[in-house]
Amino acid sequence: MNQPVTSETYAAQVRRLADLSDRVRTQRAEAHTWYDQQCAAAERAVDEAAEQLRYAEREAAEARELVERVDAEAAHLWQALRARLGAGARRLGDPPGPALSATGDPLLLLHGVRGLLDRTRQPGELPASTNPLLALCGVLGAVLMFALGAGARALGTSNGGDLAVGLPVLGLVVTLLGPLVGLAPAKLLADRRHAVLSPRPVAVVLGAGLVTTALLLVLTR
Known part of the structure; x- marks a missing residue:
């Protein structure tokens, strides 16, 4: 028990x-x-x-x-x-990428x-010393376009028909564009000199081209 x-x-x-x-x-x-x-x-x-x-x-x-x-x-x-x-x-190409070392x-x-x-220098005007080169641009443009116009007129004369009427007119238009063509090399010249084609260089190119075109037309009559 x-x-x-x-x-x-x-x-x-x-x-x-x-307690517990x-x-x-x-x-x-x-x-x-x-x-x-x-x-x-x-x-x-x-x-x-x-x-x-x-x-x-x-x-x-x-x-x-x-x-x-x-x-x-x-x-x-x-x-x-x-x-x-x-x-x-x-020559520059595309913009460069970020530089990893830049701080x-x-x-x-x-x-x-x-x-x-x-x-930096802003684009300026071509100096007067470039006038002979500008005049040469006008002369070369006029001569080139006159040659193309003369070729068109000769082609029209040799073929006859409608070409004998249309090509001489086209040749005359091409010839009259000669002074303007000289502005293209003049623009390249200005770009290389970091300059702009202001009214004076344009007038030199156009004046030389017009004189050359007029002389060529007179001499070939």
Whole structure:
């Protein structure tokens, strides 16, 4: 048979049970507190990561805008350089790509390039010393077109029929265009000298071409 439990032993067991219950409640409270702290820390970490992500996205968007702006400005400056060089710009090719070793603010670098282009020599007028070359352009253009016109007239005369009527008219038109043809080599000359065809060079070319055409027409009558 079971031995009866004394009151002292029962009281000790109750106290022990109470102590264990207190320890369990304390540990449970500590566990809940630790869990809440971990959840709060995780939420803070998620919020910080989300903020960093938004910041990175803003930086990426700003970087893309900067790249597009730099590319557009570089292309514009490259076209300006090609315009300054004239006919020699064909050797430049396409705009160069970004330099991997470049440092500093690209907008400041582009601003410096823009200032350098602004300080370069603007296309001026051909000097008076080129007048003989300009006159020669007019003469050569007139002679070339007169020869083509004479060939058309001779071809019409030799064939007869409708060609005998149309080709002489075409030859006359071609001959009269002679002074204008001289402007093409004159433009090449101006491009090589980084200059523009102002009214004076154009007048020299046209004057020489008109005089040459008139003389040729008079001499071949």
